[in-house]
Amino acid sequence: xxxxxxxxxxxxxxxxxxxxxxxxxxxxxxxxxxxxxxxxxxxxxxxxxxxxxxxxxxxxxxxxxxxxxxxxxxxxxxxxxxxxxxxxxxxxxxxxxxxxxxxxxxxxxxxxxxxxxxxxxxxxxxxxxxxxxxxxxxxxxxxxxxxxxxxxxxxxxxxxxxxxxxxxxxxxxxxxxxxxxxxxxxxxxxxxxxxxxxxxxxxxxxxxxxxxxxxxxxxxxxxxxxxxxxxxxxxxxxxxxxxxxxxxxxxxxxxxxxxxxxxxxxxxxxxxxxxxxxxxxxxxxxxxxxxxxxxxxxxxxxxxxxxxxxxxxxxxxxxxxxxxxxxxxxxxxxxxxxxxxxxxxxxxxxxxxxxxxxxxxxxxxxxxxxxxxxxxxxxxxxxxxxxxxxxxxxxxxxxxxxxxx
Amino acid sequence: xxxxxxxxxxxxxxxxxxxxxxxxxxxxxxxxxxxxxxxxxxxxxxxxxxxxxxxxxxxxxxxxxxxxxxxxxxxxxxxxxxxxxxxxxxxxxxxxxxxxxxxxxxxxxxxxxxxxxxxxxxxxxxxxxxxxxxxxxxxxxxxxxxxxxxxxxxxxxxxxxxxxxxxxxxxxxxxxxxxxxxxxxxxxxxxxxxxxxxxxxxxxxxxxxxxxxxxxxxxxxxxxxxxxxxxxxxxxxxxxxxxxxxxxxxxxxxxxxxxxxxxxxxxxxxxxxxxxxxxxx
Numbered sequence: 001x002x003x004x005x006x007x008x009x010x011x012x013x014x015x016x017x018x019x020x021x022x023x024x025x026x027x028x029x030x031x032x033x034x035x036x037x038x039x040x041x042x043x044x045x046x047x048x049x050x051x052x053x054x055x056x057x058x059x060x061x062x063x064x065x066x067x068x069x070x071x072x073x074x075x076x077x078x079x080x081x082x083x084x085x086x087x088x089x090x091x092x093x094x095x096x097x098x099x100x101x102x103x104x105x106x107x108x109x110x111x112x113x114x115x116x117x118x119x120x121x122x123x124x125x126x127x128x129x130x131x132x133x134x135x136x137x138x139x140x141x142x143x144x145x146x147x148x149x150x151x152x153x154x155x156x157x158x159x160x161x162x163x164x165x166x167x168x169x170x171x172x173x174x175x176x177x178x179x180x181x182x183x184x185x186x187x188x189x190x191x192x193x194x195x196x197x198x199x200x201x202x203x204x205x206x207x208x209x210x211x212x213x214x215x216x217x218x219x220x221x222x223x224x225x226x227x228x229x230x231x232x233x234x235x236x237x238x239x240x241x242x243x244x245x246x247x248x249x250x251x252x253x254x255x256x257x258x259x260x261x262x263x264x265x266x267x268x269x270x271x272x273x274x275x276x277x278x279x280x281x282x283x284x285x286x287x288x289x290x291x292x293x294x295x296x297x298x299x300x301x302x303x304x305x306x307x308x309x310x311x312x313x314x315x316x317x318x319x320x321x322x323x324x325x326x327x328x329x330x331x332x333x334x335x336x337x338x339x340x341x342x343x344x345x346x347x348x349x350x351x352x353x354x355x356x357x358x359x360x361x362x363x364x365x366x367x368x369x370x371x372x373x374x375x376x377x378x379x380x381x382x383x384x385x386x387x388x389x390x391x392x393x394x395x396x397x398x399x400x401x402x403x404x405x
Numbered sequence: 406x407x408x409x410x411x412x413x414x415x416x417x418x419x420x421x422x423x424x425x426x427x428x429x430x431x432x433x434x435x436x437x438x439x440x441x442x443x444x445x446x447x448x449x450x451x452x453x454x455x456x457x458x459x460x461x462x463x464x465x466x467x468x469x470x471x472x473x474x475x476x477x478x479x480x481x482x483x484x485x486x487x488x489x490x491x492x493x494x495x496x497x498x499x500x501x502x503x504x505x506x507x508x509x510x511x512x513x514x515x516x517x518x519x520x521x522x523x524x525x526x527x528x529x530x531x532x533x534x535x536x537x538x539x540x541x542x543x544x545x546x547x548x549x550x551x552x553x554x555x556x557x558x559x560x561x562x563x564x565x566x567x568x569x570x571x572x573x574x575x576x577x578x579x580x581x582x583x584x585x586x587x588x589x590x591x592x593x594x595x596x597x598x599x600x601x602x603x604x605x606x607x608x609x610x611x612x613x614x615x616x617x618x619x620x621x622x623x624x625x626x627x628x629x630x631x632x633x634x635x636x637x638x639x640x641x642x643x644x645x646x647x648x649x650x651x652x653x654x655x656x657x658x659x660x661x662x663x664x665x666x667x668x669x670x671x672x673x674x675x676x677x678x679x680x681x682x683x684x685x686x
Contacts (some may be wrong), residue, residue, distance in 0.1 A: 142526060146495055153496070166448065166468065167498025 002030065005367045009037065010374055012112040014065045015381025019359070019374055020241060021367045032362035033236055034355055034374060035245035038381040044345040052078050052313055052337045053156055055345060059333065060150050062347070063382040065108075068101035068141065069326030070347070070383065071154045073217075073333035078156040080219060081320025081337045082311055090158030090307035092297050093144050095216045097154065098324065099294040100140035103182070105327035106261075106287050107133045109378045110189050113280070116372065117192045126192075129185040133287075136178050140294065143167050158308035165303045172298040175291060182291050186284045193280045203276035203373040205361045207256055209263035210330060210353065215293050217324040222332055224321075226253050229348075235356060246385040249356050250348055256356035259329025260377060261286045276369075276376040283378070314340045326350050328378050351377070352384040407663045409606025411625040412632045414656055416617040416647040417639070427477040429567070430614040431622030433644065434505050434535050435477045437610060439470040440638040441503050447532045450503035451493050452476040453484030459561050461545050464489035466497045479537070481566050482545045483594070487513045494527045503533040508602035511536050515607045533634060536605020538613025538623075538659075540568070540597075540666060547592035551575075556582040569614070599677065599684055601670045603663040610635050616659040617652050623659055 008018040015038040022031040041062050047055045059074035060067040072094055079086060086094070107130045118126045138148040144163055145151030153160035163171075212221035232245035249256065257263075261282040265271035271282060315337030322333045329350030336344040354377050362370040408414070418431030424439070425432055434452075441447045454465025454476045462484035467473045487510050493499045506514065511534060518528040543551075551573060552560050558577055565576040572583040605611040609631030616623035624646075626632040638644045649656045674684045 143495055143498055146491075147525070161492065161496040164466075164468075164497040167496060170498050 005029075005370070007371065010034075010371065010379075012115075012375060013379045013381070014063065015379075015384070017355075017374075017379065017381050018241075018244075019362070019370055020238070021362055021370050023367050027366045027368070029363045029365060029367050029370060032359040032370065032373075033238060033241055034359035034362075034379075035232065035236065035241055036247040036351075036355060036381045036385050037244060038246060038385040040246060040385045041382060044347060047342050047345050049341055051340060052082070052315065052335070052342055055335060055342055056154065056156065057150075059347065063380065064149055065105070065380050066326055066328070066331070066350075066383065067150050068097055068145070068154075069324045069331045070333070070349075071145075071151050072098055073322040073324040073326075073331045073347070074335070075154055075156050076217070076219065076322025076324060077320040077333040077335040078322070078337065079320065080322060081318050081335050082156065082313060082315055083318065084157050084309050084311045086158045086309055087306045089162060089302055089305035090309070092301050093159045093162070093307055094154060096294055096297045096301075097141055097145045097151065098216060098326075099290040099297070100137045100144070102290045102327045103287050103294070104134050104137035104141070106283050106290075107137070107185075109283065109327075110185070112378075113375055116375065117189070117196050119192075122188070122192070126185075126188060129181060129188070132181055133178065133185060136174055140171055140175070143171060155308065156313070157311050158306075160308065162303050162305065162307045163301075168298055168301055168303050172295065175295050175298065179291065179295075182287055186287055190281055190284050193277060193284075196277075198276055198372065199365055199369065201275060202365055202369055203279065203361045203376055204274040205258070205357060207258055207357045207360075208252075209266050210252055210257040210259050211263040211267045211325065212323045212330050213325050214264055214268035215290065215325065217322075217330070219321045219323045222321055222323050222330075224319075227251070227348075228254060247352050247355055247381075248386050250352055251356075252353075257353055258357050258377075259350050259353040261327075263329065264325060276372055279376040313337070317343060319344075328380055329353055347383065349383040351379045351381060352386070354379065355384060407660050407667065408604050408625060408656075409602075409611075409627065411611070411627045413624075413626045414616075414649050414659075415624050415626075416621050416649055416652045417612075417624045417644050418621045420642060420645050423474060424477065425620070427474055429477070429479040429565075430620065431612070431617065431624075432477065433610075433612040433622045433624055434537065435473050436643050437535055437635065437638055438467070438503050438505065438533070439473050440641065440643045441533050441634055442468075442470060442473070444637070445501075446634060447501045447503035448499045449493060449497060450505070450533075451486045451489045452505055453480050453486060458545075460548055460563065460566075466493045466499070468497075468499075479566065481568075482543050482548055486510060487517075490514075490531070491524065491527055494530045500530055501532040502530050503535070504531065505535040505537065506605075506608075507537055507539040507542060508605045508607070509539075509542075509596060509600055511605055511607040512602070533630065534607075534609045536608025536611040538604050538611065538615055540603060540662065541593035542597060543589070543593055547589070550592060551584060551589060552582075555584050555588060558582055596685075598673045599670050599686065601667045601674075601686065603666040604659065613659075615662055616649065616654060616656050621647070621652065623649070623656070 005021045009016040021029045056074040060071040146153035233242045235249040236242040262279045265282040317338035332348040334346045362373045419436035438450045449468040453462035456463035462480040521528045562577045574583040609628045611625040
């Protein structure tokens, strides 16, 4: 006898998603399916036909959790389409912005999983250090990119402004002072996650990992020929789910993959662990790696160097690709500019890659652990949604003719 | 109150000769911001610095006394200092910012402090706001008209501008030229006609020439912050003072001019309102 366990919406993540698990008599998941039910954003259509500089401004508004990676992926795609070479200092400031944002974002995730791992007597300590880390990292983004949430000063061609020497020294000394705090926090969280005694092998799957870079993102990595995108209808073998799933299924070499901190650690750091605990550990360790990269950038940054490249915004219709390693994985934006207008825009975002992998990763364990598996990916749905529900009655998308956004 | 809320009115000037030499009048703005900078009350100040063209000031984030001195002197045309505050707090990394502005700019700044939409973490970083007395402000094209057309000289050769004794006066290298102030009417920014603030009533400290003798400025200390920084600067010998009662023409003239700006603007406001036009006050 198989039974269906449905968690809808899944909690402590950004956006709305549903986890449907078929379980056997012992409650063990035999088939897991995870899919987005978040309403579509449609930003790729909004930016089409507009001036290229509109794209990063709109792209960052896709969601308040990942505005920095989306802005960066957007300007990187535009830089590529317009054949712009960003000055070194501008590139360093972009990387600094992303490094600071990632530490901040991972800290938020620790807040989200705190109730899973942190005992009551340590709760205040953990939350306090999350807040302290976030405050400092957001300060960096404020200074360097203009705004912490919707960065106004990351521009096509580089950055609007270099920071002053005073700002560089301030940020450098503040981040240096933050190192012990981050180390303690990471040790605390890593210790608590290890002590939790989650079943061995939870969340382990055999899908390949995908990552473009250890820290920032490399556009050369992404080979368009190896990429395919299919509709949820042909992926989910459950007709009811297939018609309600709002994200397309991206495949690399024809199969679904895992992106994110563990993928980066495996590809660039020789990290061989798999599963829920490994994902949490890789994420925690990244906080240290990214913080030390941010400090190194502030050490080497020339505050008098140019950060912006003048360019011709008219474009030649070249397909530009921007690849950014966001906190949750590889974020790819593609853009074509011709006649001074965006002709084509597409965002292929981190959680979209993970969605087809996450459901099956719950299989083989009791369904009680399903949410643990999901949260280990730190899913963030709103940018992942690319298919629009057109029938409000039964929440279905029109098969085959579905409106793709 | 016709001069707004203030704690003390006093006549003052900077004691530093380097400031006196470049100052419009008493050099109070430069002296006060320099003092605040040296005492680390502020880390930098947004001031009207020299622009690429003559008499076209551009906002400058001054972080040294030398930079402050480069911005000394009245420009009579607009420098969008408020616009620069965000960059001063962000890329310049200032956490304690000073600035100087004319009454309308201070209205913007105070409004921003009350409703910080789009100015997140900026309003709370303002540590000292100096206001300057202002009857009206001219677009740069108006200044060009006065000097190039009405005075048959050129803006490039002008070293100092001033308004006084009913005249708009410019000093070139070897000449002093002037036109009657009434010839400048109609050339001011449109908003000046409905502005009722002459003495920068929203500043921490307001200052301007009117009421004090040449080379001195009238100072109105308004807020606790403003009064205490001003007092400390006086105690430190950066600024010397005289009682308003002992100077000519005295506070009476300031009150008279402030009243006349309020009355004149109220008439214009009433007139615009009668015509069904929107007015900001």
